[in-house]
Amino acid sequence: MSEFQIEIKGASYSYPVREGYNVKAVRNLSLSIRKGEFVALTGMNGSGKSTLAKLLNGLFQPNEGEILIDGISTADEDNTFEIRKKVGMVFQNPDNQTVATIIEDDIAFGPENIGVEREEIIKRVDEALEAVGMSEYRTRTASKLSGGQKQRIAIAGVLAMKPDILILDESTAMLDPNGRKEIMDVACRLNRSGITVVNITHNMDEAALADRIVVLRKGRVAIDGTPKEVFASGLIEACGLTLPPITELARELEKEGFEFDGVVINAEELAEGLCRLLK
Amino acid sequence: MSAIEISNLNFVYSKKTPNEKQALKNINLSVEEGAFLGLVGATGSGKSTLIQHLNGLIKPQDKKRMSVVVNGMSATDRKNLKKLRFEVGMVFQYPEYQLFEDTVAKDVAFGPKNMKLDKEEIDRRVRRALEVVGLDYDKFASRSPFDLSGGEKRRVAIAGVIAMQPKILVLDEPVAGLDPIGRREILALVKKLQKEVSPTVIIVSHNMDDMAQLADRIVALKDGEIIADGTPKQVFCNRNLIKEAGLDLPTATSLADMLIARGVELPRDIVTMEELAKELGASLRKKRSQAVADDNDETKIGEDADGGFYAESYDEDVEVEGVEVNGVEVNGVEDPDGEDEDV
Amino acid sequence: MFKDVAFGQYYPVNSPVHRLDARVKLLLTIMFVVSIFFIQTYFGFMLTAAVLLITILLARLPILSVLKSVRGILLIVAITAIINLFFIKEGDVLVQSGAIVITKTGVHTTIKMVLRLVLLISGASLLSLTTTPVQLADGLESLMAPLKLVKVPVRDIAMIMSIALRFIPTLFEETNKIIAAQKARGAGFDTGGLLSRVKAMLPVLIPLFVNSFRRADELAFAMDARCYNATDKRTKMKKAKLGFGDLIATLFIAGYFVVILLERYYFPTVDINIDGAIFGGLL
Numbered sequence: 001m002s003e004f005q006i007e008i009k010g011a012s013y014s015y016p017v018r019e020g021y022n023v024k025a026v027r028n029l030s031l032s033i034r035k036g037e038f039v040a041l042t043g044m045n046g047s048g049k050s051t052l053a054k055l056l057n058g059l060f061q062p063n064e065g066e067i068l069i070d071g072i073s074t075a076d077e078d079n080t081f082e083i084r085k086k087v088g089m090v091f092q093n094p095d096n097q098t099v100a101t102i103i104e105d106d107i108a109f110g111p112e113n114i115g116v117e118r119e120e121i122i123k124r125v126d127e128a129l130e131a132v133g134m135s136e137y138r139t140r141t142a143s144k145l146s147g148g149q150k151q152r153i154a155i156a157g158v159l160a161m162k163p164d165i166l167i168l169d170e171s172t173a174m175l176d177p178n179g180r181k182e183i184m185d186v187a188c189r190l191n192r193s194g195i196t197v198v199n200i201t202h203n204m205d206e207a208a209l210a211d212r213i214v215v216l217r218k219g220r221v222a223i224d225g226t227p228k229e230v231f232a233s234g235l236i237e238a239c240g241l242t243l244p245p246i247t248e249l250a251r252e253l254e255k256e257g258f259e260f261d262g263v264v265i266n267a268e269e270l271a272e273g274l275c276r277l278l279k
Numbered sequence: 280m281s282a283i284e285i286s287n288l289n290f291v292y293s294k295k296t297p298n299e300k301q302a303l304k305n306i307n308l309s310v311e312e313g314a315f316l317g318l319v320g321a322t323g324s325g326k327s328t329l330i331q332h333l334n335g336l337i338k339p340q341d342k343k344r345m346s347v348v349v350n351g352m353s354a355t356d357r358k359n360l361k362k363l364r365f366e367v368g369m370v371f372q373y374p375e376y377q378l379f380e381d382t383v384a385k386d387v388a389f390g391p392k393n394m395k396l397d398k399e400e401i402d403r404r405v406r407r408a409l410e411v412v413g414l415d416y417d418k419f420a421s422r423s424p425f426d427l428s429g430g431e432k433r434r435v436a437i438a439g440v441i442a443m444q445p446k447i448l449v450l451d452e453p454v455a456g457l458d459p460i461g462r463r464e465i466l467a468l469v470k471k472l473q474k475e476v477s478p479t480v481i482i483v484s485h486n487m488d489d490m491a492q493l494a495d496r497i498v499a500l501k502d503g504e505i506i507a508d509g510t511p512k513q514v515f516c517n518r519n520l521i522k523e524a525g526l527d528l529p530t531a532t533s534l535a536d537m538l539i540a541r542g543v544e545l546p547r548d549i550v551t552m553e554e555l556a557k558e559l560g561a562s563l564r565k566k567r568s569q570a571v572a573d574d575n576d577e578t579k580i581g582e583d584a585d586g587g588f589y590a591e592s593y594d595e596d597v598e599v600e601g602v603e604v605n606g607v608e609v610n611g612v613e614d615p616d617g618e619d620e621d622v
Numbered sequence: 623m624f625k626d627v628a629f630g631q632y633y634p635v636n637s638p639v640h641r642l643d644a645r646v647k648l649l650l651t652i653m654f655v656v657s658i659f660f661i662q663t664y665f666g667f668m669l670t671a672a673v674l675l676i677t678i679l680l681a682r683l684p685i686l687s688v689l690k691s692v693r694g695i696l697l698i699v700a701i702t703a704i705i706n707l708f709f710i711k712e713g714d715v716l717v718q719s720g721a722i723v724i725t726k727t728g729v730h731t732t733i734k735m736v737l738r739l740v741l742l743i744s745g746a747s748l749l750s751l752t753t754t755p756v757q758l759a760d761g762l763e764s765l766m767a768p769l770k771l772v773k774v775p776v777r778d779i780a781m782i783m784s785i786a787l788r789f790i791p792t793l794f795e796e797t798n799k800i801i802a803a804q805k806a807r808g809a810g811f812d813t814g815g816l817l818s819r820v821k822a823m824l825p826v827l828i829p830l831f832v833n834s835f836r837r838a839d840e841l842a843f844a845m846d847a848r849c850y851n852a853t854d855k856r857t858k859m860k861k862a863k864l865g866f867g868d869l870i871a872t873l874f875i876a877g878y879f880v881v882i883l884l885e886r887y888y889f890p891t892v893d894i895n896i897d898g899a900i901f902g903g904l905l
Binding site: 017018044045046146147173174176177178179202204240241242245246248249252253255256257258267268270271274275277278279 | 321322323426428429430455456457458459460461463485486488525527530531533534537538541542543552553555556557559560562563564566567
């Protein structure tokens, strides 16, 4: 088996929008992700990031190229559900992904679909709720929850399928800052427990939390590296994105005569650096 | 003159049921014409309920004790209702989900039509509104709003409100869900709208960096009550209050706090990045010139560099990690490269 | 415009009625609804109302939540009442003025019609108030299981029903948002004739439909991503088991049903005379 858990080999995907018009959402894209990585996948609207996410669990099939999850091709129809079990996906709108009114029923939906035994489902629902810190909400209705809580329920619904990979497809885009924090906390915790996380976002603060950032531009990988490397590349703006506020500030400070070792990506680091220069 | 005058406003949802909730508590607020007011507060703090009182979408529950007066018109008076709606333009969250006509021009004309303006005036306003929001009339007027990109749809929706030429513009989270460039453009647009169309602007946002930079006054709500009201500096100075309200501090303010905690001398009322950079730059120069004085050295240091944020622009065809960043256009999606914009 | 959405909304408390097997509740609800059409006398109506009240109390539901669902059909009730009141010409005449004739029979029929409708809707709403959409769907699926043999997609039908119920509050919330937004652009919804009112609703209905399709797309992705239709051997977390409560409930409703049948066919004369109360001075 390959050293990579996710292997995208020259994948392309296009879809028609209007008569005679095709959008090439993903173009001859290659990318490999190791088990346990925390990757932020970013890019401006229309850069192909959400399409790429849907390619990863076989919701879309590439027109060209191949995508392997643990060595299994997503194009292999016999393994479609095997892949969807491995690659759990949480979407953007918290209201559009719960199927059941009662929270525990919704979380059980996935395991029920794949025919897990009753006792095991109950155990999984317990664990999934525990993992997202929503145990006490088990028998309540989802419609009364905050956006962040709804998304945590959506994550629990995916966890109940015991995935190896969690894809957050702009799952924080519609949330308020507190909701974002909740979701990022859960994602980081899950990553520490061994799950590979791919967080699709255009929030740069959030991207900076990942081990690795992949920036897409027009369906291709434009920048790929650690947050520091990516923000130091000088290409962020060219990709239609902005630097995180802290990095932006550090850059402004450089104009004022400050010097830092490399690119600064978090407040703690910046404060340290500034103190060293000012004391 | 006050554009908005609210006194003793209370609002209770689901009165006399188990779900009863007081959404607004004793709100007294007066907004001067020409203000750029940021309304902040955690989800459920009453912001939407408050703004919907401004154009009579929600009516005060007690006409005798409470009053909402907008440009001299009482919002409790049914006669004023229509006029009020046109006086206060309201852009709701994700406004693109309310587009309904088959062409952009017709959709933007919906408001002016309801105002019963004559055809020429409607046409004039539609053209002007599209132009202000940065959409070319000839290119967009006859297109279906449902075929546009997310950012364009939002502009059309905003144009639909602007076309009524409201004196007061209220925007609820106008940048929600947009990518960084989209955010920057819409915020710049809001500033422009204040200058060109609606002199008074109220913006609801969770982003304190944006608020610190844009607003000249901030009103913070918590559980339906106004807990802070003042300039960004005044409001963010009260750290505990902001935390209690479940809000963030602006990035610059929280960084300044970290530095102050580490013994760096800084004023406590820094709210924008520019200010912080200037302050820190000054202390650095001071420290260095001291060091220079101490060393009796004459070397000149601390060159001043100026320029707004986001001023950097990058060359198109740079190679990183062996992958080319090229400028091929994808089906009409505009290329943002090389654009320099200030927020 | 749509301030309270009550009908069909599960009311989450733990009660003996909530705990009943959904299949039993479905069947008993059908029995109850059928019984309403057999009622003949005011005694029968009182008995039915009592049964309903006992069930509401046992279900720990606020009476208000049940009455709210009745509010949704007030217009239909009113129209039926008027038609009955003015078009039944048999029996003793109470009021006569020009073409308007109101008879005693007409009044009785009208009252009974209104009672029937109110009891019917209350009874039906009890089911959805005490049963989650998933339980309801599962119950329906299980009751319709024989239809699988003739290739009826029973599971999909049950799933569609459950999702429809789940999305009612979401769509109502969205409708209110769109209405607010269009009102903010000066749209009026409560003026003009029927046609202009229908036309005025288009700015609400079109975005609502467009958004619903978008939601449906996203939901379909979310369901696929969670392996919907992965296997025919779908399992269930909550296995419906018939319990003692189900037996008691069945006996209770069946007993009531028998009394109603007796009332209709054997003792139609056992009635309460309410003429005095309703007609008062008119007689």
